[in-house]
Amino acid sequence: MVGLPVVVIGAGPQGLAAAAHLLERGLEPLVLEQGATAAAAVSEWGHVRLFSEWPELVDTAAVRLLEPSGWQTPKRGYPTGSEWVSGYLAPLASALGDRVRNGARVTGVGRKGRDLLVDAGRAEQPFVVHVEDGDGRESRIEAQAVIDASGTWSTPNPAGADGLPALGETAAAGFLVYRIPSFAGAEQYAGRHAVVVGNGHSAATAITELARIARQHPDTQVTWVLRRGTVGATFGGGESDELPERGALGQRARTAVEQGLVSLVTGFRTERIDTTPQGAVLIAEDGRELEPADRVVVLTGFRPDLSILSEVRLELDARLQAPVRIAADIDPNIHSCGSVRATGATDLVQPEPGLFIVGAKSYGRAPTFLALTGYEQVRSVVAELAGDHEAANRIELVLPDTGVCGGVGLFDDPTGAKGGACCAPAPQLIQLGRTPAGSAV
Template identity: 55%
Template sequence: MSTTTPSAPTASLTPTAGRPLVIVGAGPIGLAAAAHAQSRGLPTVVLEAGANAGAAVRDWGHVRLFSAWSELIDPVAEKLLAPTGWVAPNPQTYPTGGDWVERYLAPLADALNATDEVEVRYGARVVGVARYGRDRLVAADRDGLPFTIHVEAPDGTRTRIAGSAVVDASGTWTGPNPLGGDGYPAAGEAEHAGRITYGIPDFTDPKVVDRYAGKHVAVAGAGASAQNVLVGIGSLAKTHPDTQVTWLVRRPGTDDAFGGGDNDQLEARGALGKSAQAAVESGPVTVVTSFRTSDVEPDPDAQAGQLRLTSFADVPDGNGKVVGGVDEVIVVTGFAPDHTWLRQVQLDLDAELDAPSQLAGEIHPAWHSCGSVTPHGADRLRQPEAGLYLAGMKSYGRAPSFLAMTGFEQTRSIVAEIAGDHEAAARVELVLPDTGVCGGSGLFDGAAADGGCCGTTAAPELITIGAAATAAGSSEATAPAGTSTGCGPSCG
């Protein structure tokens, strides 16, 4: 891990109309950053690859977050929305991803676009960031030059814009980890992609029900998103008893796979773990542990079209475990960030997590939960490339414990530093729920839902925490995981 903290940006990189602050991603964290920039009068451009605000969140819009509205709205953004006629949701209720977009993210993007300081551009995918006229090897005069941001339109046309500073809040939603147990796609994974789904299906959709009902479904993954899937299929199996589930877990056991239960300070997330455990114990679920998929191929001993999954053996050239007769595979093994479009700028990333080196030790899932992460801001998120910051789910790299509240505080500190208010940037204060589990989603029972997000009784449905990941310029998804802050199904 790096022991040198990158310097704060110089005064010459203060945003101007000709060289604005550029924020990549119009998701929960990117829009929060824009709201903070607007409150400080900083000219800002938000670049979003999708066609609308919260595009990545819309992808998992059927999933209910386990964070209440009170934890999903940035305070400065709320102040911006208040004069527009926006009606704040009941702070004690829990939205779906779709609710989050329609009732907060979309109105916030519109409100920002209506100001003199902020422009939100859609269909603007960031494909490269560099210093003006410099590649990564050229050090001369580097820190005093503006950024050049390369942007691709939906028709493939590319343009360049100049920026004083860049906040990468693009998330990780477009980088789902593969089925393969070594981090690469398993042999045959691409060939059988039509039978493999990445993420949490909407089990209330009739087309999804038709796809999985009465089938043998393999579920790979052991986090909150996997719990969400197990609960959904367990519900499906009650009306379609021929449905079979094989739960493929890479770890040697599942004793700690269901989280904090009644001890979880995020009540809905604890309820998810309990519901998932009940689904496994009472439903048509077979658990196969220490299974790291190596091969996906047609099963010669089963019905036509069924697959056989093989695990890496304990030793090379050994015989791995085999699961046959599989009709469908659901992969919920987490997400990874995409740094390829940052290859011409200087990054300092942890070798294991792909997170900023200054932050990695504070978020490692081996010894930190969402609530035990040390409050942090610009000092841990700035990169050696002066004026470049990673924020939101992107800043957590491969760690799944991100919460939306964390991202809101990150952006407050980052924007303060960009504005030259170093005292405010250093003043990071955040209290998070203490829990032994991070990320994940689950079902609300009637009490936890407390009337649902719109004041009506909410039927049991999948929930998840914040978003997951997004491509350059995509909304912070905040991907499958329940969230206490909300970024996608895998963040708060």
């Protein structure tokens, strides 16, 4: 395999950082990006402001690659996605030059001459990465190793509470969006009824954007749907969060509810979406119905697309679809403390030697992935590929605590009182905001 590149799938923050580390270690990267430009996925949510500050959004090896050109790390501030691209990711892609190939969609990864079944000589064969360009032309690239940093952006979870699209969800596609709305696009929501389905940071961001619209257009109606029976950790850790803007995001969402700009509905698990002349009607498994919505914003998380890895050997957690060695630390079913440890090559290793899943995709279906986590992952993984096992085993990052303790309670417990606690009592049920007709908080 001497002379073969390390193929990196995805030219997002972690993919580009991996390429910078590979170059620094004397390994040749080839970054394959299905979008027309590097960081295409980030550009799609360019209006969203990050809750990590600039110094936490740049990778150390990338900085060393960029600085000779006169580029300097912004010292302060919280950029939007677009500012992250223009101020850091696009210059980094330019510095990597033709090592980044845009419009290259990876359709599969395998071992040369070996399908998934074959053991003999498997590890001695190079990887083969099947690629399709924008014109549909197919090619095959041989690689000594593969780093999958393709993320989860292209595979959002559906509105259906059972993980499958709700009955009628596909037919109601004209009313549904799976992206965070923008205040700049207020005309789509002003004076109308919007329903937000979801419980994470994306949902909280959507709520704050829609609340801004509602303040300017008082006839705007916003309904926030939570699947769990308790508000729990929905509003985050507040002042206890070691990322101040992450804590502030949850508090802004709380304020929107307390001020009556948003109606909160708990324990609502969508079974069906009916399309009516008045809009899309969400119907829960218990029979409750929401008022017809002009727009349904589905922000129920993301899941990894594992189809391109069907011919390589993986060891993933059955629930999260994440590498098994990190699952217990990030699984929201069992992880009740606010801190999560950083992960490295030993946590991410797969039964297929030379294959690593990094970035948001390494978290599978788990939420709360940070750019810092991914940068530490690629530093460690590249050190392992370069044979520097001591550096690969060393963890150089302590992640900021979320400030959320005590867990979210049992899924069906309306009080949250049975949640696992690590440093504070479990949060109690609170009732906030107005109750839409035909629903209950």
